[in-house]
Amino acid sequence: MDQHIEDINRVITNAIAVMEDSKIQIYEICETARGELDSLMQELDIVLEENAKTIKKVDELEADYRRARIRLTEVSKDFVRYKEEDIKLAYEKATQIQLDLMVYREKEAYLKTRRDDLQKRVRNVENSIERAEMIASQINVVLEYLSGDLNQVTRILESAKTRQAIGLKIILGQEEERKRVAREIHDGPAQSLANIVLRTEIAERMLIKKEFQLVQDELIDLKGQVRSGLEEIRKIIFNLRPMALDDLGLVPTLRKFVQDFEEKTKIHTKFELTGKEIRMPSAMEAAIYRLVQEAYANAQKHANASFVTLEMAYQPDLVTITVLDNGVGFQSELVEFHASHNSHYGLMGMRERVDLLEGRLEIDSKLGQGTKVMYQIPITESRKE
Known part of the structure; x- marks a missing residue:
C-alpha cells in the first residue's frame, strides 16, 4: 500500500511540475498577447483618425469637383465672356480635382479595409487572452488539489464536512470566474461600445452637412443599437456577479x-x-x-x-x-x-x-x-x- 502511495505521489509530483511550467508559459503567452493587443489598439486609433480625415477630405473634394464642373460648363457655353485660355484653365482644374478625388477615394477604401482587419485581429487577440486566462485558472484549481496530501485522500472523501468544503470550493471557483468575466466585459466590450458611440456621433456631425440622409439615418440607428448593447452588457455584468x-x-x-x-x-x-x-x-x-x-x-x-x-x-x-x-x-x-x-x-x-x-x-x-x-x-x- 505504501509503495502504491509513493508511486502515485511521484506521478502527481511530475504532473505538478509540468503544470507549473505550463502555467508560466501561458502567462508569457498572455503577456505577449497583451502587448500585441496594445500595439493593435494604437494602430487602430491612428487608422480611425486618418480615416476620419480622409472622409472629410473626400467630402471637400466632391464639393470642389461639383463647383469645378459647374464652372467648366459656364465657360464652355459663353464664348463671348470667356476666352479659350479660361476654358483650358477650368478644364485642367476640374481634371486635377477629379484625380485628387480618385486618389482619396482609394485611400478611404484602403483605410476602411485596414480598419476592419485591425478590428478583427483585436477581437481574435482578446479571445486568445480570455482562453489563456481560463486555462490558467483551471490549471490553478487542479494544482491546488494535486498539491494536497495523498495520505489524507481516503479520510477526505469519507468526511462529510470536507465534502461540504469541496463543494463550496467548486462554487467559489465558479463565482471567481464570473467576477473575472464581469471585469473583462466592463473593461473591454463596454469601453469599446462607448468609443463606437462617440465615433458615430463624430461621423454624424460630418455627414449632417451633406445630402446623405440615408447614411445619416443609418448612423443614428446604429448609435441606438450600440447604446442598447451597452446597456445589455451592463445588465450581464450585474447578473454575473452582483x-x-x-x-x-x-x-x-x-x-x-x-x-x-x-x-x-x-x-x-x-x-x-x-x-x-x-x-x-x-x-x-x-x-x-x-x-x-x-x-x-x-x-x-x-x-x-x-x-x-x-x-x-x-x-x-x-x-x-x-x-x-x-x-x-x-x-x-x-x-x-x-x-x-x-x-x-x-x-x-x-x-x-x-x-x-x-x-x-x-x-x-x-x-x-x-x-x-x-x-x-x-x-x-x-x-x-
Whole structure:
C-alpha cells in the first residue's frame, strides 16, 4: 500500500511540475498577447483618425469637383465672356480635382479595409487572452488539489464536512470566474461600445452637412443599437456577479433582485424576511442567490405567473428560502422525472447546488394552483462569518 502511495505521489509530483511550467508559459503567452493587443489598439486609433480625415477630405473634394464642373460648363457655353485660355484653365482644374478625388477615394477604401482587419485581429487577440486566462485558472484549481496530501485522500472523501468544503470550493471557483468575466466585459466590450458611440456621433456631425440622409439615418440607428448593447452588457455584468452581494450581503441583494425582476417582467413580487440575517461565506451566499435566481427564472419562463413571493427565514443553525408563484403549476409526482431528465424546469441544477450545500430541496406543485419551491440550508459555526 505504501509503495502504491509513493508511486502515485511521484506521478502527481511530475504532473505538478509540468503544470507549473505550463502555467508560466501561458502567462508569457498572455503577456505577449497583451502587448500585441496594445500595439493593435494604437494602430487602430491612428487608422480611425486618418480615416476620419480622409472622409472629410473626400467630402471637400466632391464639393470642389461639383463647383469645378459647374464652372467648366459656364465657360464652355459663353464664348463671348470667356476666352479659350479660361476654358483650358477650368478644364485642367476640374481634371486635377477629379484625380485628387480618385486618389482619396482609394485611400478611404484602403483605410476602411485596414480598419476592419485591425478590428478583427483585436477581437481574435482578446479571445486568445480570455482562453489563456481560463486555462490558467483551471490549471490553478487542479494544482491546488494535486498539491494536497495523498495520505489524507481516503479520510477526505469519507468526511462529510470536507465534502461540504469541496463543494463550496467548486462554487467559489465558479463565482471567481464570473467576477473575472464581469471585469473583462466592463473593461473591454463596454469601453469599446462607448468609443463606437462617440465615433458615430463624430461621423454624424460630418455627414449632417451633406445630402446623405440615408447614411445619416443609418448612423443614428446604429448609435441606438450600440447604446442598447451597452446597456445589455451592463445588465450581464450585474447578473454575473452582483457587487452588492459582497458589499451589503445576501438579503439586500435579493431585495434588489426582486425589485429589478418586477420592473423587468411586470410580474408582481413580494419579499418577506423573518429573523436576523446571518452573514455566511461568499461562496454560500452566491450559491443561495443563484438558487433564488433559478426559481424566479422558472416562474417567469414556465409558470406563466402574475405574482411571485420570496420568503426568507433565519434560524441560528438554518436558513429557509421559499419561492411561491400563482402560475399554472405541474404534477408534483413528476418532479423526480423532470429532475432526472434535466428538463426545462432546471431541477437537476437546483438539486446539485443544494446537495453541495448539504441542504434540502422541496417542490410542491399542483396543476392550476401554482408552485412552491423551498430550500433549507444548514448554517454551522464554520459557515458563519
